[in-house]
Amino acid sequence: MANTVVKIDKLVKRYKELVAVDHLSLEIFEGEVFGLLGPNGSGKTTTINCLLSLLSYDKGDIQIFGKDMSPTAYDIKKDIGVVMQNVAVFDQLTVYENIDYFCGLYIKNKAERKKAVEDAIAFTGLENFVKFKPKKLSGGLLRRLNIACGIAHKPKLIIFDEPTVAVDPQSRNKILEGIIDLNRQGATIIYTSHYMEEVEQICTRLAIIDRGRVIAEGTIDELKSNVKCSETVMVEARDVDQAMLEKVRALDHVFETSYENGELTVKYTGGKHNVVRLLNTLQNDNIHIGRVSSEQPTLNTVFLELTGKELRDKE
Amino acid sequence: MQVYKVFMKILRSKMSIAITYLAIFLFIGISSANNSPNQGNFSENSAGIIVNDLDKSEASKALIEYLGQSNKISEGAPSDREMLDGIYYNPSRYYLTIKEGFGQKLAGGETDGILAHAAQEGSYYESLVGSKIDLYLTTAKAYVAAGSTAEEALSKAAAALEKKTEVTIVSKKAEGFGDMESYFKFIPYIFLSVFIFALCPVIMTMTKTEIKNRIFSSSISPKRFLFETALSSLSFMAAIYLLVIILIPVFVFKADVTHDMEIAWLNSLAFTVFCASIVLFISNLISSEPLVSLIGNIVSLGMSFICGVFVPLQYLDGSVKTVAAFLPAYWYEILVSALAGSNGQVYSASLAVKCILIQFIFAAAFVAATFAVLKAKEAKKTGNTQNSQALPA
Secondary structure (H helix, E strand, C coil), X not given: CCCEEEEEEEEEEEECCEEEEEEEEEEEECCCEEEEECCCCCCHHHHHHHHCCCCCCCEEEEEECCEECCCCCHHHHCCEEEECCCCCCCCCCCHHHHHHHHHHCCCCXXXXXXXXXXXXXXXXXXXXXXXXXXXXXXXXXXXXXXXXHHHCCCCCEEEEECCCCCCCHHHHHHHHHHHHHHHHCCCEXXXXXXXXXXXXXXXXXXXXXXXXXXXXXXXXXXXXXXXXXXXXXXXEECCCCHHHHHHHHCCCCEEEEEEECCEXXXXXXXXXXXXXXXXXXXXHCCCCEEEEEEECCCHHHHHHHHHCCCXXXXX | CHHHHHHHHHHHHCHXXXXXXXXXXXXXXXXXXXHCCCCCCCCCCCCEEEEEECCCCHHHHHHHHHHHXXXXXXXXXXXXXXXXXXXXXXXXXXXXXXXXXXXXXXXXXXXXXXXXEEECXXXXXXXXXXXXXXXXXXXXXXXXXXXXXXXXXXHHHHHHHHCCCCCCCCCCCCCCCHHHHHHHCXXXXXXHHHHHHHHHHHHHHHCCHHHHHHHHCCCCCHHHHHHHHHHHHHHHHHHHHHHHHHHHHHHHCCCCXXXXXXXXHHHHHHHHHHHHHHHHHHHHHCCCHHHHHXXXXXXXXXXXXXXXXCCCHHHCCHHHHHHHCCCHHHHHHHHHHHHHCCXXXXXXXXXXXXXXXXXXXXXXXXXXXXXXXXXXXXXXXXXXXCCCCCCCC
């Protein structure tokens, strides 16, 4: 089994009466891309800030690389890279100077630092912009600079706190590919987001957080397998009456049916060839069929089933 | 020294504003210091005297020679119209007519009706030249009465009146702070402006939440970060202090390093320390850069207007002075005035200690206020939690 990189035990953080993090426990292993998924205000950033000792907390223990984390644990901090939600760079410095400055907080040796800065520039594809000041960069390039500043010192643990907020799809894909590359190079990644697609795309394991609590944890397949609904089939159909609905409900693995505005929705707990069986049943009764679609459960389905609400507002 | 280097790099982007303020100050400061009235020395004023000598005697020539020692003399016989025009256009013009028989009458001890004059009535120059002639003739008359001839009497009178009175201003300190008053009195305005406008935005940038979080997530300690930030701010202030307070007075004004000058340096140092405290306070109190400009102007201009930087203290209303006494720039100006012996201030060592000490107390008060602001911010950020692992702000 891989080494534990981060261990959070019963973490509690209160803002006066509001409990932002409520007895949250997590264990993250070496080489993982661990996702922290939750809606806005669920406690993801507060957890990260406590993890980095940027914020005090009321109860609990945090260990990183097997050692207790504290504001003065500089031997731990030197191996951590942080990419914050908000871009944290100096507007007055060039791209190169920014990366060099933040890298210099970790690496004192000039030659070693120069190499590290150049590697970070190449990794984030900022070679053509080294002399640019941040205000001259597009949103996507600015995010890449933010990442370069966080990873230049080649940390073993990198924390990405919603790094793709307000980023165009093309830049978002580049950022996600970069994160996977960093993981391939040996870094353990903690990735917080409220975009379930991103988490599904890059995370090997994840925890879903709501109201400061971990409500589910595991690999994506594990989480989906715990959901009652394994498939939802939707069929455009005319003249489906109550008798027909009863017939469909009687099919194998069906646990819920509904018919609204000419669309028949059937939910299954499992099984194979559900669509074929459903269409045969409808055709046998001479029901006219239009568009047919089938959906596998998503993390939103998991979240919906666990909390009774959507993971995020539909955009 | 990574933080120090970056601080200085960012500060460089704010240098244009500091240089602009300094350049304007140096221009105004140097020119007003060079043009300030020389309070330590006196020189006689001179009038332009047009003499119409109708007597042409040795005595009349002696009078003209005497008047020529301190006035510009030209001879001529202008008409009444010309005299009126001359007086109208030039108040320093004095028309003197030496009447025929001047020498004879003077030898007989008679001085009435021997001269006639035309000058702007009641003017300074009418009094100046008139009193000079009166004094000369009265003295000559005394010598005539003592048995001298008219010529002898006039030459003896001229010799006697050559001696000049030495004037010493008793309120002015002997060592002399001299012309530096008009230079040093602008220091509060220029220091507050330069330090607030240049340093506050840089400190605010360095301590912006996102930047601070990134820095404090790294292996640099908050103490080290604060140390390097403070060191870079103080380096800048020290450089400005050295340039404006020491180098320019010594090398540009060629001022002697007297005890007065050393007190002026100490006074300016106390004010610089106060500026450091107010820069710290403003940087931590506000988070918006445009507000720096607004607050900087209110502080620097406000303090300068009511504390005697722009308007001499003696012209300020009593109630304004009462309010000003609660501001450090007032005490700075009091000491500058005392060193220069102006505005009714008389220098004493106890006054110097008092003024400097008050400025340091103001600085301490602003540092304490900054800590209170930081504590309130930290409490807001952490939600008053009890865990002891909180970061220093």
